[in-house]
Amino acid sequence: MNNSRFVEALDLCEQVLAVFQDYRILGTIARAEEVLGFVQEAVTHYQQALELCPEEELQEKAPILNNMALLFADKGDIPRAIALWEQSLEIKEQIGDVKGKAATLANMAYVVGKTGDKARQLELNLQAALALAQVRAYGDLVRVTMGCWVTHFLPTAI
Template sequence: MLKALKLTEEDENLAGIKASVLHELGDTYRDLGEWDRAIALYNESLEITERIGDVQGKAVTLYKLAGIYANKGDVDEAIALYNQSLEINERIGNFQTEAAMLSNLGILYANKGEVDEAIALFKQSLEINERIGNVQGKAVTLHQLA
């Protein structure tokens, strides 16, 4: 991956590939528990996806960042990032991911003790999963509601 990253440094036409490589490196560091390094790589990838207009790449990167912040205990930052990703997924019609974002937000609000907000988010997720026929997503959301 590092060799691929070096190759993309020299050609702006490869910015999308560079963003993907940085994102994959971020995944690797996240999986190793090196969250600060992962955050730096995701942020670098995010800057590129914003610059080149890769909306879906931006949404995925925001989602990954939110997960790290949630694991670090920075719930407010995680919520803000999930909401940004949610807004993009709503806009581009990525319903399955939208439902997952709502569910993730529901978990964070439940953990904060904001049960009414969590229930509302889980119900939104459930409605989307039912509408698109995502049986697995529906089952997970029903479990979370229970």
């Protein structure tokens, strides 16, 4: 998957899933299916991955929720995407994943901005920026801040 070899990843995951069900493999096959355009299959596999993911594996559950949210956002189902991201945020706060929380907030801000809710987009971007400042992730902070500036201040300056 990390080398953009999605067809091979899909084939390999299908072979593994034929032998046994594993939430990590289901999440991986769902990501490959999503990239390859098999959206309904990806949704099914993400849901199965969530069902099989043990409660104590929170660091595995949050990315599954995030990937599902991205899929629904791409499909235009913004309320469902936001609901999934909110679930992911509760988990990331619980496990102390501040950078992950900030990334989720930035994803939410981007999608909310696409709907025209610029005030909510700004609020989410500011939350992301504050989280990144907390952990001194200055490179990421600059990207979020620039996205916020371009979205909110550049149009009025032109």
